[in-house]
Amino acid sequence: MxxxxxxxxxxxxxxxxxxxxxxxxxxxxxxxxxxxxxxxxxxxxxxxxxxxxxxxxxxxxxxxxxxxxxxxxxxxxxxxxxxxxxxxxxxxxxxxxxxxxxxxxxxxxxxxxxxxxxxxxxxxxxxxxxxxxxxxxxxxxxxxxxxxxxxxxxxxxxxxxxxxxxxxxxxxxxxxxxxxxxxxxxxxxxxxxxxxxxxxxxxxxxxxxxxxxxxxxxxxxxxxxxxxxRPADRFVADFIGGANLIEGRITGRAERSAMVDVGGVHIKVPDRPEAPEDVLVAIRPNAIRLDTTRKEEGLPVVVRKSVYLGSHMEYALESDVGELFAIDHNVAGAVAPGTDAVACFNETGMALVAR
Amino acid sequence: MRRSQWFWLAAGWIGFALLPWYDTPLSDDRTWSLPALFAGLFGSAPWLLPLLVPLLLPIVYLTKDVHARATSLTAAGIIGIAYMILQGFAFGLNGWSWTFLESLLGSTDGFQNGFGYGANVTLFSFLFMLTEGLAARGWMKGDRFVTGAIGLVIGTILFFVFLPVSTILTNAAIPDGEQSALVSFFHRMTDQDIWSLSCISENRRCGVFWNSLRLGVLTGAITTLLGLAFALVATRTNFPFKRGLRLLTVLPIITPPFVISLAIILLFGRNGTVTNFFADAFDVAPSRWIYGLPGILITQALAFTPIAFLVLIGVVQGIAPSMEEASHTLRANRWQTFKYVTWPLLRPGLANAFLIGFIESLADFGNPLVLGGNYDVLSTKIFFAVVGSQNDPGRAGALAIVLLMLCVGAFYVQRRWLGKKSYQTLTGKGDSGRPSELPRGLKYVCYATAIPWAIFTLILYTMIMFGGFVKNWGRDNSFSLDHFAANFGLEWTDFGLLWSGRAWDSLFTTLEIAAISAPLTAGMGLLTAYLLVRQRFAGQAGFEFITMLSFAIPGTVIGVSYILAFNTPPLEITGTGIILVLCFIYRNMPVSIRAGVAAMSQIDKSLDECAMTLGATSAQTVRRVVLPLLRPAIVAALVYSFVRAITSVSAVIFLVSARYDLATSYIVGRVENGEYGLAIAYSATLIVIMAAAITLIQFAVGERKVSRRTSSDAVKQEVPA
Incomplete structure (x- = not known):
């Protein structure tokens, strides 16, 4: 060459x-x-x-x-x-x-x-x-x-x-x-x-x-x-991957993960050692899973909007802590607008950033 | 040292030590044909020796580091230029130029001629030493081409526009008899001749300022209204001869300004066709009513309406059709749409057209000269103050200042105030839609103004083209080729072909001067446009204003200022062809600047940047990338400079000499002698020559564009100016 x-x-x-x-x-x-x-x-x-x-x-x-x-x-x-x-x-x-x-x-x-x-x-x-x-x-x-x-x-x-x-x-x-x-x-x-x-x-x-x-x-x-x-701040979290940013409070810390109180629900998030008590939880849209049976523990939400995009569904969810945007590849089990559900969070799609 | 730095230093030495420093000697003294070095050492010009300081400075610093060398070059340039200018102006043909120097340094019997080859070469080498030095010090990112170009443009504009214009100022303040400079200046500036308002209260003539102002305002208003009518007819109606209307816009470019006056005289003069007709039919005694305000007004309206049309057609087309369509969907009818949407959007454009008409009218010289009669305006008054029996440069200076202030004021208003107010509604994005038709009443008004006016123009041009074929207009209307033979006679003698016609000399001189100045004008204009569009430097806004300002300086002012400034050393060029070429370059440069700016703004700047990152210098970028893409603009600038050099009269009438007579001033001379036949025949010939040149070149340029379009998918950047 x-x-x-x-x-x-x-x-x-x-x-x-x-x-x-x-x-x-x-x-x-x-x-x-x-x-x-x-x-x-x-x-x-x-x-x-x-x-x-x-x-x-x-x-x-x-x-x-x-x-x-x-x-x-x-x-x-x-x-x-x-x-x-x-x-x-x-x-x-x-x-x-x-x-x-x-x-x-x-x-x-x-x-x-x-x-x-x-x-x-x-x-x-x-x-x-x-x-x-x-x-x-x-x-x-x-x-x-x-x-x-x-x-x-x-x-x-x-x-x-x-x-x-x-x-x-x-x-x-x-x-x-x-x-x-x-x-x-x-x-x-x-x-x-x-x-x-x-x-x-x-x-x-x-x-x-x-x-x-x-x-x-x-x-x-x-x-x-x-x-x-591991986004450093809310700007990066939002700019890369478009995270839902929700206010939370650290209630307990384990090795490399922390328990965070979000609107009364406790979820497990990978920890950042330098994070103070009051944090923002960055939740990736694909880390949210909807449970319409409402058996699992999670954040109660109402599906406001449901958009069919072929390969996946997009949902706008209303909750006590604010509006959430979610992506779900389970197209077969699409959830209709107006449905009450529980949002469960996948640990790998979440991060803590400073408020 | 860089090679280019060596080059300019060497050029400085060559000019100083080898070339004759002064212009052609008037005396027999051998000193004057010597180079400066010898004239200074052995001859009678010891005042040239200090120039050794700036010429030696870079050599002394040769061995020092880069920064010191750069500084020494910069210093050498500044010192050299400053000393040459001071020395050049301080010493005239008869000793000191300024009286205070005499009282300071005692009287002298030394004198010097104007700059010759040596002095000019050295002066330019100092200029480029300065720019090389500045570039080496890091100015303009160290780009030698750009600093050199800036130096060249600013330096020559200062010397050939600002120096002459300021000479007017000093001339207006030449002490008058016993009075001090300030008092004489004040007296001249407040002369009753200029400012008197006695035409209002008594039955006397008003000051020339008020005459000019009245004429300017009337011409501005009339041309704007006529131009608007034409623009509306051309764009908003289904008028069948729109292409013919477009032709109208070419006319003022190829018509020497005073030619229309000639046609008017043939129609309405004492022996005019119309006058004779009325005299025969209604027994109206022929009078000289056309000489004065009515005549000037009609001719200026004829001459400048096409310019207003050109401006306004752009404005009317710039209104997005969607604006009017939106208005229609909002339940407005045609009239309401025009009144509430179209008209308000047009207003800034109308003001612009008015100001342009105003400036053109003030600057116009040919028409008032031919048709003015007793109605004096500033431009003709200046002419007679210099050329006539008065020969009073102080008075000419004062009048020129008044005229300059009026024009520059109007120009300033146009640029600063209107520039911000214009509504650009067309965004360049696909904005389809059909412009709405005019309301019916308005349409007929437009037709009623535009069509008769167009026919009138047509008649006048027919008269210009054929008036020369008549033996003696009005008295003996039989066909004759006498006038053409007198102008352009050719005889075959024993010694070969004899150009026996009286006009050949001036025609050849005109073509020669125009052909020399056109490429120089286009070059300077495009170089300036490059600096304006492509470079960013401190003081750029001021730089732009200076370059465009020469647009607003009326031709008569330029002409007067040139003879006043370049009649004495250091630059003694009155009566030569050089002064004509220089005058054309700096008078017509703004047009090429505009063409260049318009075309260059269309070329994506990343093309230049890309060439830079690929290792091209800015000179290479200009040559390989910018110039090839600018070809249509270059051609346009060339043609325009050429044609304007041929049609110009106001400035050159002061500058022509027996050896260098130009077509326009020759024609004006024939008119003053009452030889209308000769004048008309010559004018018609000029118009035909220029129309042919323009058509030829437009054809060539247009052809190129079309072939590009068809061969490729339209190169977007390449929109001709």
Whole structure:
């Protein structure tokens, strides 16, 4: 394979970026180890794209340092940084053919015509677009354009590959396939990648590490499993996996689990050592099971709404502690609206977060 | 040091030590053809030697670290520019330029000519040393191309727009006889000629300010109403000849502004067709009623209605049909919908069209010159203050200030106040629906105004096209080619082809000057547009305002300011072709800026960023990505600059010389001599040439767009300006 990689890590040291009085990124530090895919996840306006653009050198840094491959690149211009970026809009040059697009970066690096033709062809083969060399970008489908954008970035053999919401312009089905392709390519080439998205499912699917950002700061970082199972606060719990957040009070603690009083019902939840007495219980929608016989111990609820979605049912439940949202894969035993039931909670789908 | 830094330092030295510093010598003294270094050391120009300081500074710091080198370059640039400008202005053809220097330093018999090659090369190299230094210090993320471009645009605009305009100010304050500068300035600015209101109380003439204001307001109102009628007919009725109406919008672009006056004279002048008809039929004695306010008003309304139409058609089309459809579903009938929905949405657009008409009317020079009679307006008054027997630069300066304030004031109102008030209801999302039809009564009103006016325009243009083929209009209406032969005669003599026509010289000069200035204008305009749209830097809002401001400066003001500013060293270019080219560049630049801004805003910014992350420098990005996508805008800017250079009259009439005469000023000269036949024939020829050029290029550009559409699925970014 002629597309080598010279992966280097990325490090942010106390980086701040201000636009006038607005702080877009506030004193953020993190590292991305070489060869891993790190996702910046968060709602729009949280500073994730600004962070990515600071890595690319498209945005200047107000304070702090950016390191790529151990070298301080804070003052280097985008042109001089060894990174490549896949843009949300793909940013394919509409007046150049596919092969011209892919070899553009090589040409700018002063590589000979023969070498760059070889490399560009290899890059296109890698993304499965061999044979499309002489098309214009406008003659390709959305997914193909996306692949060209990836190939164009890959052939430069960058130390870091940046993705700015690369899949947001694709339809749901294609998005799934492209994200798997990107992940496969990244792993097989051992590329260091920084990936920006606001789609939590996409982030869970592709990442080695996820950095959740909110309001210009890092809310939590960790592996996908860490974030889903042990969210640090109510924002992360809600943003990843959409938890029901219910106030509770710890009544007793055992090893690695705690008994929590929720509206008079005692449930067992994996403990967080640092949690105070008054907590919020984050209950994943799929951790709620409805017992219409009302024999089991649990929270009494009334089914307000019941939606059939083919593979599963969605319920809106009313209880004394507030409204709950539940997902149940038991489609055969669907519960009709208006039914009284008992909600039982599965320990693995719950977490404690601070109020 | 970087290669580019070496380059500019070397250029500075070449200009200083190798090229002749001064412009063509007036005296025989050998000093004047010497490079600055020798003129300074051995000749009579020792004041040039201090320039060694900035030229040596970067060399001294050559061995120091990057930061110190950058600082030395920056300092060298600033010192060099500052000293050259100070020195250049302090010393004129006859010793000190400023009297206080004489009292300070004693009298001198030294003098200097204007800047020559050496001085210009060195001045530019100082400018780029400064921008290189700033880039190396990290300004604009260290981008040398961008800092250089900013330096170039700001530097030349300051020199070729602001310096001349401020010269007017100083001229208005030239001491008048015994009076001090301030008193004379005050006297000139408060002259009865400008401000008198005696036409209200007594039967005397009013001040020229009030004349201009009245004309501007009337023209603004009339063109707005006519433009609205045309816009409504074109978009909200099923009028069968809509395409013909669109043609109307091309006319003012290719018509030299005063040509309509000529046609009006042929119709309503003492020997005009209509005048003769009435004289024969009703025994009305021919009079000169057309010379004065009525004539100017009619011609300006004819000339500027298409502009208002162009503005208002955009406004009317910008109202989303869904607004009116919503109103209909809410039980409003056509009239109520128009009154309560359409009209209020139109109002900011109407105000805008009014202000544009107002500014155009104030800036117009050709029509008042030809048809003004005793009705003086500011622009013609300025002309006669400079060119006529008065030759009073102080008075011209004062009048120019008044005119400038009026125009810039209106421009400011238009930009700041209306800019925020416009209602943009069309969002760009698929907003289907049919615009509602006009209420019946209103429709007939629109028809009744627009159609006769369109026919009138048509008649006038027919007269312009064919008036030149008549022996002597009004007296002897027989067919003749005399006028064309006199203008464009060709004779075959023993020495080969002889261009015997009187107009050839000016026609060739015009085409040459226009062809030289068009690419420069387009280049500067697009470069400025790139900086405005694609770069962010401190003071950008001010930068934008400065660049657009030259749009509001009337041509007469520019013309006067150029001869006042560039008549003496350091830049002595009056009477050359260079001053015409420079005048066109900085007068027409705003149009290319607009074309560039419009086109560049359509190109996704991530394309530039992507090129950067792929390792392209910003100069490479511009060349490889931005320019190819801008091609339609470039062509538009080129054509427009070319055509405007040909039709312009107000500014260049001050700047032409015997060697460099332009078509428009030649025609105005014929009109002043009463040679209407020659003037009309020449105008018709110009219009045909420009129409041909525009059609040709529109065809080429349009063709390209179509082929792209059919071959591909429409490249969205590529919407021509």
């Amino acid at each position: 002629s597309v080598d990689t010279k992966s280097g890590g990325v490090e942010f040291r106390d980086v701040t970026r201000r636009f006038g009085n607005v702080v877009a990124v506030d004193n953020v530090s993190f590292t991305a180890a070489p060869g891993t895919l790190v996702t910046l996840l968060g709602p729009s306006g949280c500073g994730k794209t600004t962070t990515l653009r600071m890595i690319a050198g498209l945005e200047s840094v107000s304070e702090g340092k950016v390191l790529i491959g151990g070298k301080d690149v804070t003052l280097l211009h985008a042109t001089d940084r060894n990174v490549a970026m896949v843009f949300q809009s793909y940013a394919l040059f509409p007046h150049m053919t596919v092969i011209e697009n892919v070899s553009f970066g090589l040409e700018m690096s002063g590589i000979s015509r023969k070498d760059r033709e070889e490399k560009a062809a290899e890059g296109l083969r890698l993304v499965g677009l061999a044979g499309y060399e002489n098309r214009l970008p406008s003659e390709l489908s959305g997914g193909q354009q996306q692949r060209v954008a990836v190939a164009r970035a890959l052939v430069l053999e960058p130390e870091v590959l940046l993705f700015d919401e690369p899949l947001s312009n694709l339809d749901a089905k294609l998005r799934r396939r492209m994200r798997d392709d990107i992940r496969d390519l990244q792993q097989s080439l051992g590329l260091t990648s920084i990936y920006v998205t606001h789609d939590q499912e996409e982030a869970l699917a592709v990442s080695d590490k996820i950095i959740v950002m909110n309001r210009a700061v890092i809310a939590q970082e960790g592996t996908p499993r860490d974030l889903y199972e």
